[in-house]
Amino acid sequence: MKAILAAPLLFLRLLYQSVYLALGQIWANKTRSVLTTIGIIIGVASVTSVIAALTGLKAKVLSDFESLGTNKIFIIPHWPRTGRFKHFSWRLYRFHPQQFEGLLERCPSVSDYTLMTERTRTIRYGVRSIDGARVYGINPSWHTIENRSVTVGRPFSLNDEQNGWQVCLITPSVRDQLRLDRNCTGKRIVVGERSFRIVGVVDKRVESGMFGQMGASEEVFIPFPTAWKLWDPWVYAIACCRKPGLSEEAKAELRFFLRQTRRLEPGDPDTFRMEVIEEYLKTFNRVAMGITAVAGGVVGISLLVGGVGIMNIMLVSVSERTREIGLRKAVGARPSAILLQFLVEAVVLCLFGGLVGAGVGQMLTTMIAKIPHANLQMAHIPLWALGISFGFAAAVGVFFGMFPAVKAARLDPIEALRHE
Amino acid sequence: MSTKPDRIIIRLEKVTRIYKVGVESIHALDGIDLQLRRNEYVAVMGPSGSGKSTLMNILGCLDRCTGGTYFLDGRDTTRLGAGGLARIRNTQIGFVFQSFELLGRSSALKNVEMPLIYSREGWWSRRKRAKKMLERVGLGDRIKHRPNQLSGGEKQRVAIARAMVCGPSILLADEPTGNLDSKTSEGILALFDQLHSEGQTIILVTHEESVARHASRIIRMTDGRIFSDMSFEQDRANRASLNGRFGEMSK
Numbered sequence: 001m002k003a004i005l006a007a008p009l010l011f012l013r014l015l016y017q018s019v020y021l022a023l024g025q026i027w028a029n030k031t032r033s034v035l036t037t038i039g040i041i042i043g044v045a046s047v048t049s050v051i052a053a054l055t056g057l058k059a060k061v062l063s064d065f066e067s068l069g070t071n072k073i074f075i076i077p078h079w080p081r082t083g084r085f086k087h088f089s090w091r092l093y094r095f096h097p098q099q100f101e102g103l104l105e106r107c108p109s110v111s112d113y114t115l116m117t118e119r120t121r122t123i124r125y126g127v128r129s130i131d132g133a134r135v136y137g138i139n140p141s142w143h144t145i146e147n148r149s150v151t152v153g154r155p156f157s158l159n160d161e162q163n164g165w166q167v168c169l170i171t172p173s174v175r176d177q178l179r180l181d182r183n184c185t186g187k188r189i190v191v192g193e194r195s196f197r198i199v200g201v202v203d204k205r206v207e208s209g210m211f212g213q214m215g216a217s218e219e220v221f222i223p224f225p226t227a228w229k230l231w232d233p234w235v236y237a238i239a240c241c242r243k244p245g246l247s248e249e250a251k252a253e254l255r256f257f258l259r260q261t262r263r264l265e266p267g268d269p270d271t272f273r274m275e276v277i278e279e280y281l282k283t284f285n286r287v288a289m290g291i292t293a294v295a296g297g298v299v300g301i302s303l304l305v306g307g308v309g310i311m312n313i314m315l316v317s318v319s320e321r322t323r324e325i326g327l328r329k330a331v332g333a334r335p336s337a338i339l340l341q342f343l344v345e346a347v348v349l350c351l352f353g354g355l356v357g358a359g360v361g362q363m364l365t366t367m368i369a370k371i372p373h374a375n376l377q378m379a380h381i382p383l384w385a386l387g388i389s390f391g392f393a394a395a396v397g398v399f400f401g402m403f404p405a406v407k408a409a410r411l412d413p414i415e416a417l418r419h420e
Numbered sequence: 421m422s423t424k425p426d427r428i429i430i431r432l433e434k435v436t437r438i439y440k441v442g443v444e445s446i447h448a449l450d451g452i453d454l455q456l457r458r459n460e461y462v463a464v465m466g467p468s469g470s471g472k473s474t475l476m477n478i479l480g481c482l483d484r485c486t487g488g489t490y491f492l493d494g495r496d497t498t499r500l501g502a503g504g505l506a507r508i509r510n511t512q513i514g515f516v517f518q519s520f521e522l523l524g525r526s527s528a529l530k531n532v533e534m535p536l537i538y539s540r541e542g543w544w545s546r547r548k549r550a551k552k553m554l555e556r557v558g559l560g561d562r563i564k565h566r567p568n569q570l571s572g573g574e575k576q577r578v579a580i581a582r583a584m585v586c587g588p589s590i591l592l593a594d595e596p597t598g599n600l601d602s603k604t605s606e607g608i609l610a611l612f613d614q615l616h617s618e619g620q621t622i623i624l625v626t627h628e629e630s631v632a633r634h635a636s637r638i639i640r641m642t643d644g645r646i647f648s649d650m651s652f653e654q655d656r657a658n659r660a661s662l663n664g665r666f667g668e669m670s671k
């Protein structure tokens with residue numbers, strides 16, 4: 001029992017003794033120690049702050065994606081340029097509303113869907129007009145899918161849809177630019193060449209830093225059947241999964257359903273495609289991890305440079321202290337004690353550099369987060385980055401400290417004592 | 421220590437030390453046979469280059485002999501590895517150098533503490549023992565001083581305290597007074613005398629008869645060999661007669 005305990009205890013004693021000596025040495029050479037570790041400080045600071053910035057960027061993009069709705073599936077007609085569809089005109093493979101009839105019964109993973117179509121039109125009210133407003137044809141289910149609240153008036157109902165009325169919802173910015181009253185329901189505005197009665201005001205879309213400029217904020221919504229009748233347009237659809245994570249099932253069901261309603265033969269390619277934000281998210285996550293790893297690695301090279309600096313100073317220190325090493329050996333220091341003393345000194349220097357570097361990195365990160373318009377508000381140093389850069393700093397210390405330490409441990413005591 | 425005072429503590433048998441410089445080999449020690457008992461006080465003398473320092477380094481386990489065997493306290497040191505020798509240097513041997521070899525950045529106390537770091541000694545008892553030792557060499561009031569704040573004699577006292585702090589079986593001193601004036605030297609030698617009277621085994625190297633006078637046994641070397649090894653009184657008589665004959669011849 002005693003024998004089993006002896007070895008680790010001896011090692012602990014040796015380690016304690018080395019730390020004691022190394023700290024004493026570092027303290028005795030304060031200025032030099034700080035200067036030596038600058039390389040490591042810069043290395044760790046840059047690694048942590050670069051990773052923090054990328055983490056912030058990623059978090060921002062993710063939250064923006066999420067504001068778009070991760071459980072949404074976009075269904076878009078797609079023209080396969082091969083097979084028998086090669087010479088089809090777009091009319092033949094675009095979506096028809098009747099192809100979606102009965103979708104909800106046949107696709108249990110889909111909670112709702114809306115057909116969509118959009119145009120750019122000029123809108124007029126009296127003498128005022130807005131050029132380039134976006135006009136959407138939507139089903140009433142759009143309200144539950146997009147989750148944009150109607151602040152004035154009412155949302156679309158099945159009535160609007162079935163009767164093909166010329167009614168519309170507008171965004172606050174349309175209302176303000178046309179100088180309409182706050183409660184503007186019942187007013188008629190001209191969309192394109194036709195007059196539409198306003199039934200409500202719908203909130204502007206959630207501003208997301210990344211995709212903020214994706215569309216005009218002047219939006220007008222009209223019932224889909226009305227749009228279909230007026231424009232004979234290009235149509236896409238947005239479906240919504242019942243639960244996040246169900247997108248695979250939902251896609252399979254939708255594909256099966258649409259292939260039937262679009263009368264595709266078994267060998268035919270799909271004439272539509274589906275895009276899930278969630279999938280983009282996964283891809284983006286992978287790409288972001290890759291970029292972070294590569295950037296961290298590239299910046300990590302500066303840590304290696306810092307390590308070379310440590311090795312350099314340790315070598316100087318060993319040759320400067322040759323007599324001291326000789327003396328220590330003469331009074332009974334084992335080679336292992338000398339080795340550990342110098343190794344621990346290098347590692348302690350590196351860890352000290354790592355600590356200061358992490359502090360500097362945190363400061364840089366705080367500054368980065370405050371850069372205006374850079375979308376880096378969410379920049380923070382993740383714990384794993386701290387762990388990695390500390391571990392790496394220690395490894396650098398061991399790796400680059402080993403050579404000088406071995407050199408010191410191998411010194412012959414008499415030779416060392418004769419050293420000038 | 422229940423060992424008898426006349427017990428043999430050092431035994432050298434045909435010890436050689438050969439340095440190779442290029443193709444030449446220098447026989448710094450050329451077959452040394454030597455026995456030392458506990459509490460002896462030995463002075464090693466001889467002309468420069470006769471191998472005194474080489475002998476001291478081997479006795480102090482700082483160096484290994486290239487031939488022969490060295491028994492320290494009955495143990496064959498030639499069979500020991502680097503770790504074993506380090507342990508012996510730590511526990512059995514105190515070495516005093518001509519040039520003091522103190523750590524310039526550390527206080528007298530820290531310098532004396534140093535060997536204890538490498539033995540199984542805790543922080544507190546380390547300080548206590550180092551302090552006691554400094555008091556024993558008469559430097560109780562210089563504990564916090566750094567080497568550059570100490571006189572030559574005081575520095576050597578610190579070095580002696582460091583050599584003695586682990587309670588070594590032998591104290592080795594290679595020209596301990598070589599860098600000191602004669603008055604300071606007397607003080608250091610008085611300290612050695614005191615340690616000897618307290619039972620310490622001492623071997624010192626010196627060029628000066630006045631220093632050797634303190635020892636009870638004189639070993640004279642030339643060219644790596646011992647040519648005379650006798651008690652101080654015998655040695656003096658011997659030298660007197662030699663001088664006498666030399667005087668007649670020169671007439």
Ligand SMILES: Nc1ncnc2c1ncn2[C@@H]1O[C@H](COP(=O)(O)OP(=O)(O)OP(=O)(O)O)[C@@H](O)[C@H]1O
Nearest residue numbers: 439440441446448467468469470471472473474475
């Ligand atoms: N490292 C070495 N390499 C080669 N030769 C050496 C070495 N050390 C000592 N010698 C040689 O060994 C011989 C003995 O040297 P040593 O230092 O023991 O003499 P010493 O008696 O102590 O002389 P001094 O009184 O001048 O100190 C000398 O001839 C010296 O040149």
Ligand SMILES: [Mg+2]
Nearest residue numbers: 472473474594
């Ligand atoms: Mg010498």
